[in-house]
Amino acid sequence: MTQDEAKALVGRRAAELVKDGMRVGLGTGTTSVMFIKALGERVRAGLKIRCVASSDASHNLGLSLGMDVVTLAELPELDLYVDGADEVGPELALIKGGGGALLREKIVASAADRFVVVVDSTKVVRVLGRFPLPVEVVKMALPLVERKLSDLGLRPKLRHHSDGSVYMTDEDNFILDCACGTIPEPEETAAEIRGIVGVVEHGLFLGMTSMVLVAGDDGVTELTE
Numbered sequence: 445m446t447q448d449e450a451k452a453l454v455g456r457r458a459a460e461l462v463k464d465g466m467r468v469g470l471g472t473g474t475t476s477v478m479f480i481k482a483l484g485e486r487v488r489a490g491l492k493i494r495c496v497a498s499s500d501a502s503h504n505l506g507l508s509l510g511m512d513v514v515t516l517a518e519l520p521e522l523d524l525y526v527d528g529a530d531e532v533g534p535e536l537a538l539i540k541g542g543g544g545a546l547l548r549e550k551i552v553a554s555a556a557d558r559f560v561v562v563v564d565s566t567k568v569v570r571v572l573g574r575f576p577l578p579v580e581v582v583k584m585a586l587p588l589v590e591r592k593l594s595d596l597g598l599r600p601k602l603r604h605h606s607d608g609s610v611y612m613t614d615e616d617n618f619i620l621d622c623a624c625g626t627i628p629e630p631e632e633t634a635a636e637i638r639g640i641v642g643v644v645e646h647g648l649f650l651g652m653t654s655m656v657l658v659a660g661d662d663g664v665t666e667l668t669e
Contacts, residue, residue: 471527585642
């Protein structure tokens with residue numbers, strides 16, 4: 445099974461969790477796109493739901509598929525949020541933000557009763573940190589935050605687009621990608637990062653996940669705490 449096939453499989457499985465009348469959060473990234481497309485098929489077949497998206501891209505995709513996508517101000521409480529992850533570690537701890545939407549993703553996840561993560565098997569790791577940890581930063585604070593993250597040994601690097609321009613989030617902030625290597629104590633690392641003035645949010649999602657759906661050669665498996 446290719447990685448794209450695995451993403452499509454797990455996206456369809458997650459779409460089956462959505463029931464008529466639900467308030468659903470739409471995640472961001474390639475696996476979330478598969479979920480949104482599968483959910484769009486169910487909406488066209490008659491499923492009635494309302495949605496909030498964690499990025500402009502997912503908001504627009506949902507609208508293009510005929511889904512009722514509104515803002516969090518209009519729909520502040522959600523039944524279910526489905527999103528991908530860059531890494532899934534022990535106790536369902538996550539690294540997210542490779543797609544640059546970590547702040548909005550964490551906000552939408554916090555508004556949901558259940559947060560279900562969809563990944564392929566390559567994203568499941570024994571220790572977090574192989575994937576660079578994103579940290580969203582207010583522009584003015586960039587020099588300060590870079591220095592503080594470097595002092596913590598997290599090796600931050602300002603994110604750029606492939607054309608060399610600086611990457612900006614939907615909230616018009618910078619992202620520093622931290623090549624940590626390993627994060628053996630995620631709670632401690634999260635607290636250290638959040639203690640830096642100018643940090644908006646980090647990509648460690650801890651104690652937030654209800655279930656992880658993992659697609660592999662044997663189909664989709666469920667991980668729970």
